[in-house]
Amino acid sequence: MKSRPRPISQGDVAAACGLSEMTVSRVLRGQRGVSPATIASVQAAARDLGYVPNRIAGALAGARVPLVAVIVPGLSNMVFPEVLMGLAEGLEGSGLQPVLGLGNYDSATEERVLAELLAWRPSAVVLTGLEHGARTREMLVRAAVPVVEIMDCDGPGIDCVVGLSQRAAGQDMGRAVLEAGYRNAVLLQSGQQGDRRQESRLAGFAEVLEGAGVPILGRLAYDGPSSVPKGRALAEAAITRWPEAEFLYCTNDMIAAGALFALQAAGRAVPGQTGLAGFSGLEILAGLAPRIATTDTRRFEIGRKAGEVILARLEGAAPGLRHEIAPRLDPGETLRR
Amino acid sequence: MKSRPRPISQGDVAAACGLSEMTVSRVLRGQRGVSPATIASVQAAARDLGYVPNRIAGALAGARVPLVAVIVPGLSNMVFPEVLMGLAEGLEGSGLQPVLGLGNYDSATEERVLAELLAWRPSAVVLTGLEHGARTREMLVRAAVPVVEIMDCDGPGIDCVVGLSQRAAGQDMGRAVLEAGYRNAVLLQSGQQGDRRQESRLAGFAEVLEGAGVPILGRLAYDGPSSVPKGRALAEAAITRWPEAEFLYCTNDMIAAGALFALQAAGRAVPGQTGLAGFSGLEILAGLAPRIATTDTRRFEIGRKAGEVILARLEGAAPGLRHEIAPRLDPGETLRR
DNA sequence: TGGGTCTGTGGTATCGATAACAGGACGCTA
DNA sequence: TAGCGTCCTGTTATCGATACCACAGACCCA
Numbered sequence: 044m045k046s047r048p049r050p051i052s053q054g055d056v057a058a059a060c061g062l063s064e065m066t067v068s069r070v071l072r073g074q075r076g077v078s079p080a081t082i083a084s085v086q087a088a089a090r091d092l093g094y095v096p097n098r099i100a101g102a103l104a105g106a107r108v109p110l111v112a113v114i115v116p117g118l119s120n121m122v123f124p125e126v127l128m129g130l131a132e133g134l135e136g137s138g139l140q141p142v143l144g145l146g147n148y149d150s151a152t153e154e155r156v157l158a159e160l161l162a163w164r165p166s167a168v169v170l171t172g173l174e175h176g177a178r179t180r181e182m183l184v185r186a187a188v189p190v191v192e193i194m195d196c197d198g199p200g201i202d203c204v205v206g207l208s209q210r211a212a213g214q215d216m217g218r219a220v221l222e223a224g225y226r227n228a229v230l231l232q233s234g235q236q237g238d239r240r241q242e243s244r245l246a247g248f249a250e251v252l253e254g255a256g257v258p259i260l261g262r263l264a265y266d267g268p269s270s271v272p273k274g275r276a277l278a279e280a281a282i283t284r285w286p287e288a289e290f291l292y293c294t295n296d297m298i299a300a301g302a303l304f305a306l307q308a309a310g311r312a313v314p315g316q317t318g319l320a321g322f323s324g325l326e327i328l329a330g331l332a333p334r335i336a337t338t339d340t341r342r343f344e345i346g347r348k349a350g351e352v353i354l355a356r357l358e359g360a361a362p363g364l365r366h367e368i369a370p371r372l373d374p375g376e377t378l379r380r
Numbered sequence: 381m382k383s384r385p386r387p388i389s390q391g392d393v394a395a396a397c398g399l400s401e402m403t404v405s406r407v408l409r410g411q412r413g414v415s416p417a418t419i420a421s422v423q424a425a426a427r428d429l430g431y432v433p434n435r436i437a438g439a440l441a442g443a444r445v446p447l448v449a450v451i452v453p454g455l456s457n458m459v460f461p462e463v464l465m466g467l468a469e470g471l472e473g474s475g476l477q478p479v480l481g482l483g484n485y486d487s488a489t490e491e492r493v494l495a496e497l498l499a500w501r502p503s504a505v506v507l508t509g510l511e512h513g514a515r516t517r518e519m520l521v522r523a524a525v526p527v528v529e530i531m532d533c534d535g536p537g538i539d540c541v542v543g544l545s546q547r548a549a550g551q552d553m554g555r556a557v558l559e560a561g562y563r564n565a566v567l568l569q570s571g572q573q574g575d576r577r578q579e580s581r582l583a584g585f586a587e588v589l590e591g592a593g594v595p596i597l598g599r600l601a602y603d604g605p606s607s608v609p610k611g612r613a614l615a616e617a618a619i620t621r622w623p624e625a626e627f628l629y630c631t632n633d634m635i636a637a638g639a640l641f642a643l644q645a646a647g648r649a650v651p652g653q654t655g656l657a658g659f660s661g662l663e664i665l666a667g668l669a670p671r672i673a674t675t676d677t678r679r680f681e682i683g684r685k686a687g688e689v690i691l692a693r694l695e696g697a698a699p700g701l702r703h704e705i706a707p708r709l710d711p712g713e714t715l716r717r
Numbered sequence: 718t719g720g721g722t723c724t725g726t727g728g729t730a731t732c733g734a735t736a737a738c739a740g741g742a743c744g745c746t747a
Numbered sequence: 748t749a750g751c752g753t754c755c756t757g758t759t760a761t762c763g764a765t766a767c768c769a770c771a772g773a774c775c776c777a
Contacts, residue, residue, distance in 0.1 A: 052764085063726065064764075104732055118465050140479055142478075164436055330607065415756090434732090439762095
């Protein structure tokens with residue numbers, strides 16, 4: 044066997060079994076219309092030679108690039124990693140590969156990353172949220188590929204939308220709080236300021252409570268990444284300022300966990316005297332006692348559904364533009380019964 | 381302006397400014413040897429037309445594919461998401477895009493995913509750990525690209541290795557436990573059975589203790605994903621079986637958090653009566669009181685270093701084959717002083 | 718037995734960029 | 748002014764696959 048300077052190509056396989064490249068291509072893509080004997084011979088040759096197809100060439104020729112551009116703001120809080128796992132499952136077996144871009148919670152970065160990813164002419168694009176810059180929208184329209192916006196379905200999307208209604212999630216929790224009989228509440232938030240999803244959620248919550256005559260005493264915000272200690276600090280500040288507070292609605296489970304510690308340290312009975320709830324359903328906190336009330340956003344499901352929608356679109360189906368993945372309210376043990 | 385059925389190509393830009401494709405290509409890649417006037421004219425035309433280069437075509441022609449294949453076992457425990465963020469930072473500005481594959485903690489899947497990713501002819505490959513199947517190794521050798529194995533640097537790698545010595549990390553914790561004066565220990569583990577990194581770590585720990593005459597009373601394992609409740613169950617079983625246990629060394633922070641709850645529920649003073657330690661340095665648990673002793677593996681650093689090594693290799697430098705990122709032992713508050 | 722569909726296979730153009738080489742214009746030196 | 752090097756730009760071939768069309772032979776039915 045003579046040494047090849049270049050990796051094995053389809054042509055080598057074709058030569059090895061005395062067929063044309065075209066036939067080899069057909070066999071390797073599993074197209075029908077090839078005789079069983081030919082199929083066997085091609086497969087054997089490909090295996091023997093250790094042939095690895097070149098998708099770059101295939102993509103250029105086929106005008107179909109089996110890549111999906113995925114832009115998430117970050118990976119630091121378990122939300123998007125789970126979405127990615129769901130997406131990977133949804134795309135499983137389709138031959139589509141996700142290409143990851145990090146938007147860094149910042150629309151200028153998102154735009155830059157999107158431009159880089161679009162240079163690969165992906166077959167579909169997944170982005171987070173519904174708010175995007177004008178140039179971002181323009182690029183996406185020009186790209187003329189399916190676009191799936193995930194995590195939020197409260198407004199109009201560019202194309203498809205897969206997510207939850209943040210507002211409805213807030214409202215649900217609001218109703219649960221009313222049922223539990225709390226007579227006022229405080230909002231605790233952190234993370235990127237002006238986060239639209241968070242705002243909708245808190246608005247939905249406040250709406251329901253105030254509609255029932257239960258006042259929102261106030262809101263404390265920390266402009267930076269969420270963490271348990273930060274939640275603790277926020278909650279301490281809250282109960283100092285509003286000692287009469289009966290319920291703390293936190294924008295996520297980490298803040299809520301910190302708030303729980305603060306309440307316990309302050310000697311307040313949970314959930315009797317003061318209740319609290321978070322948001323996300325972070326599994327890592329499942330072991331805390333008492334279990335924190337939260338809204339499980341089913342991120343894995345969202346990712347998987349996004350994958351399915353993409354596949355449907357690429358097969359020419361019209362899977363509908365809005366897919367709501369209803370979140371699940373988990374009352375845990377920090378809401379009165 | 382007439383409607384174009386196809387997206388704008390380099391040829392269109394060339395036509396628009398009356399130059400050859402080659403010159404446009406040179407300008408857009410920032411090659412030197414083009415007059416300033418030409419550069420300006422090309423850039424203006426490209427901007428006006430909204431030209432997005434086609435990397436697929438560029439890759440095919442240039443024999444250089446600006447993609448990095450990254451295979452991690454999963455994204456479920458915050459370890460690999462952080463590595464990915466580090467990697468993204470390390471590759472920042474180089475034009476290299478990571479393509480993600482999930483190996484699902486299973487070497488057959490890893491192999492399949494690797495084959496798929498290699499079909500893109502990536503410029504480099506990043507994988508996790510040092511254990512890989514024979515076919516995996518063969519594919520990598522044949523691919524003839526830089527390979528970086530991350531997270532473990534206790535053995536020989538295929539090419540470059542960036543990570544920590546799991547054994548040394550275990551030894552370090554062992555020494556800390558000796559200094560604290562504990563007189564025996566129990567090992568608690570979960571996750572994939574036969575995980576080599578975990579094994580090395582526990583071995584290093586046990587080695588140091590036994591070398592000093594401090595016995596390992598035993599080991600309890602749960603073959604499944606780690607979680608706080610699982611850690612609690614393991615720890616409960618451990619103190620039932622070995623009531624005399626003075627120290628619990630857990631394979632990760634989630635197990636350790638559960639173990640902490642178990643000890644507290646059993647009324648054992650921590651760290652006075654019984655100490656414990658985890659592994660990873662999961663930030664999400666930073667708010668627990670007492671803070672759990674752990675080993676911060678600096679995953680972000682590992683990812684970033686991997687990116688830097690890849691860049692160096694692609695530029696022809698020889699950055700060294702083994703890069704140890706020393707972990708940091710954080711004594712927290714669950715080790716006696 | 719002739720004309721039709723159906724199967725299985727091959728030939729050729731093409732995808733959109735880059736590598737390698739070619740060559741004109743210009744300025745400088747002898 | 749011949750000769751030579753530099754700077755800038757263009758021409759041609761190529762990367763490795765797929766789309767599209769062509770076509771030979773098997774088979775069917777009237």
